[in-house]
Amino acid sequence: MNTLKLEVDADGIALVTIDLPGRPMNVLATELIADLGLMLDEVVARVDVRGVVICSGKSNGFIAGGDLKELVEAHDRGWTPQRGVECVWELSSLFRRLETCGKPVAAAMNGLALGGGLELALACHYRVLADDPKAVVGLPEVTIGLLPGAGGTQRLSRLIGIEKALPLILGGDHVKPAVAAKLGIVHALAPLADVVATARRWLLESPDPVQPWDKKGFRVPGGAGCLAPQASQSFMLGTAGVRGRYLDNYPAPKAILSAVFEGTQLPIDRGLAVEAKYFGRLLVDPVARNIMRTTFINRTAANKLVRRPAAVPKSAVRRLGILGAGTMGGGIAYCAASAGIDVVLLDATQENADRGKDYSRRILAKDLERGRTTADKMDALLARIHPVTRYEALDGCDLVIEAVFEDRAIKAGVTAKAEAVIAPDAIFASNTSTLMIGTLAEKSSRPANFIGMHFFSPVDKMPLVEVIVGKQTSDTALARALDLVGQLRKTPIVVNDGPAFYTTRVFCTYVDEGLQMLADGVEPALIENAARNAGMPIGPLAVLDETTQELRWKVILQAQADGLPVQFTHPAGREVLRALVEDHKRLGRRQGGGLYEYPAGAKKHLWPGIAAAFPAGADQPDVEDLKKRLLYVQALEAARCYEQGIVTEAADADLGSVLGVGYPTWTGGTLSFIDTVGIRPFVDECRRLAARWGARFEPSPWLVARAERGERFYPLPA
């Protein structure tokens, strides 16, 4: 028993201390599951044991959940749902054996207990939790496309009632100690140092080795099934709520609802079996694979700066220069100051620079109002932001980010002025979203130190930074830029230089396809709803209004001026965009309206002028075809970027699309989507779309060759 220690004291209390060697946190890895089984055999067999306390040997918590690295491979290994059930049943039946072993078992939780960790605790007869803000409990499986399959849906529902349990499981909520105690998820809270003693005391004073649901006459609190008073709230409105939010792309919430609805009407053993079956179905579904791989495994790796050149010594920015105090500059300033970095926020006038700092003040004032910060913390943070107009103030900055207007002349000017002041080894980053880093670096006296750092708006909410490596960008510049991203607690992807890099290219294909649909005579509501049905958070027409038609048009004109290929100068939907900008003056939301109107004090609605400007056809296309266009056009662009060496890692392509563009999480991202469809069917479908909707869907010979080889973007596990 490598992962846990078993000690029996004079009172006959067995103390089981879980401590996975070589792991920063306890997780329910295969080895631990096996050891828990052995431990159980032993405590049952030993006559000197009258009760058991399970606790953690890690100071950072009880058990953080399951081992996703094992679970993520289920789909790729071709597991059947039956195999998925077997996988979880090992754990679920172990927990059942634990709670029916005849001896009282108490969980002493010194800290967070999530997923399988809470499921283990729920299978204990008594739970005490450290009264510590970090000691959260919860069943977050839904957020990775799964359900708590080792009794979580069944025991929590039976413990606190469906009405309270279901929202927690559907939301994947982390529950703080006080709430956990109030809801009855744990029996007691205790100071961290006393959790084991409290558990021991229960075992000595009032032990009960029978779970409530194993007692005669047990009824689920609040009832179960169709006729329970809470049924319409829990299951009718519960279903409406999650479906309204996720539509039909995420199988986990639906499976959770069914597992709870069906399982709680059964004896616990049958309920556990039903839960395991729903888990098995989810586990082998590609959606769970996609969500786990991209949003957990790949994102964690990116956050740990997996793409950072290892040879460059670790660095930290202490003083950050930001040129341009607009929305982006102000947002970056806020994030940097939050991370404890001193910020020099420079703009042409003091008024502008001050306004950039106000961005932080506004956010903090709201946080203060909601009790998320204190006045002292707010003042300290604001004190780190220095709004200035003189470039001399940049002296001592380790890194400077320019976030000025997307205009080559302006960018060249600020680059030169900043480089005149900052140290020769300071890094200069451009927050451009479209202009090639290589061409901007031409105006730099130190092109090796010049790099792209593309932040997304609003910066304080958007987690992604697209780091662009120019031809001359050094490894040091890349490493230091990534170190800054790490300091800001954002997720970086690393891409190579090219017009509009990666995320902007993918994003543009999305809005351009929406515009092209208008040109094709598709009704605008159908376009927007097709996008939402596909899982995009916002329709292409609505999001274009936000980024503005005016900017999209300028980018096209700039591409023409730069002599870029026809893909950039004549994208899909170009004529619609031109007409919107030039004929109809519908420039965007900021400019008073675009494809939507924004009446004061009322919900926005589609611009009624669309019907006359871009008449709808008599026959409207099938929504499924429109969904495909919107998803495929972005995936194809990602594949092109991969082919052209703009993105070199599938994980970067996926993370960039999910975190930066809003490409739906269920797909895992643009390249995961292709793998999910299957590269051969994907290419066939592209050809069909090309024949029907235009050559932009034509797969490149490279992609066709890849399809013929059946070469995936993510190789199957060995």
Place this chain on the structure above:
Amino acid sequence: MTSAFIYDHVRTPRGKGRPDGALHEITPTRLAAQTLAALRDRSRLDTALVGDVILGCVTPVGDQGANLPRMAALVAGYDQGVPGQQINRFCGSGLEAVNAAAAQVIAGQAEVMVAGGVESMSRVQMFSDGGACYTDPDVTWNTHYVPQGIGADLIATMDGYTRDMLDAYAVESQRRAAHAWEQGWFDRSVVPVRDVIGDVICARDEHVRPGCSMADLAKLKPAFVATGDAGYDAVMISRYPRIETINHVHTGGNSSGIVDGAAAMLVGSAGFGRDSGLRPRARVRGWMSAGSEPSIMLTGPGPLAHRLLARCGMTPKDIDLWEINEAFAAVAMRFMRDMDVGPECVNVNGGAIAMGHPLGATGTMLVGTVLDELERRNLNTALITLCAAAGMATATIIERV
């Protein structure tokens, strides 16, 4: 082939489906039993002849559970040899009962049948029978369940019915119902309900609001905004993606009322009439039930009526009067549009918006109401139809003989 004829029918007045409604203290079995008794007494029916008592009931639990029709027949003093069965086609139940009774007669398996329906909505709340239809997540997901009111609002949105148009429809329904009551046109078929000491506790429809105006209705709040916001609007729009937003225009005032009530109808062969000395009043010419898109739920009647007419070798022009259940104003308006008929021949004495919709009984009531009116106007044919939950509809054509 034998024909099925309608010989007589009765209904109770409709009491408000609330604790202060007149019929609240009347158990649903007694409510049904009083119509069964009245039907027997008016026709001097030898109940031993009755093949079956088929009653519609949409929430058959509690008071209304466990085969209410058999109990009602016994309580009404019918011969103990008369069986009973409860049927549920949601709002179409009362009409389906008539059709099922007619079917037995036409098939030669019974000489006379009693059809009808009952719903005491004040005592047995709508949806209190639970049902996978509304609560089982697997079922609701796969059938795209969305509450009816959202479906009605979606119909209004798609067809361009404004709040004013719906309210105007409702005002007219109220006016017609009040007028028909005033003229005594309902008197011959409405049987007052008596309490346990034999006093009349309810003699008129309680839900009708004579003189109800557009201004009165304008004060009411849309009923389904919160339901829509709970996620159902998004679910519905994902299914009807050409819709930008659903206009919530239905209110308690332009939707059917929640009421208590029961109805019964005597359906028999020509031979039964001859032997009993009763004159048949109308022939059941044909009927049909069908499913339609379950999510919007309420669009079945028009397409169904066209199919039924075609099967009967008829066209809409062959129908003199129409009864479409006023579940929601938009349902009736959509039906008129589907059939290309005007309000002058549809629900001429008002409908469920004014008088209420006792779910299981309404279908039978509509047949009776329109039959009385055909006779009063000396017209011949009528088509009766109701939309039903989960995307269904039932329709019947009758013709006077």
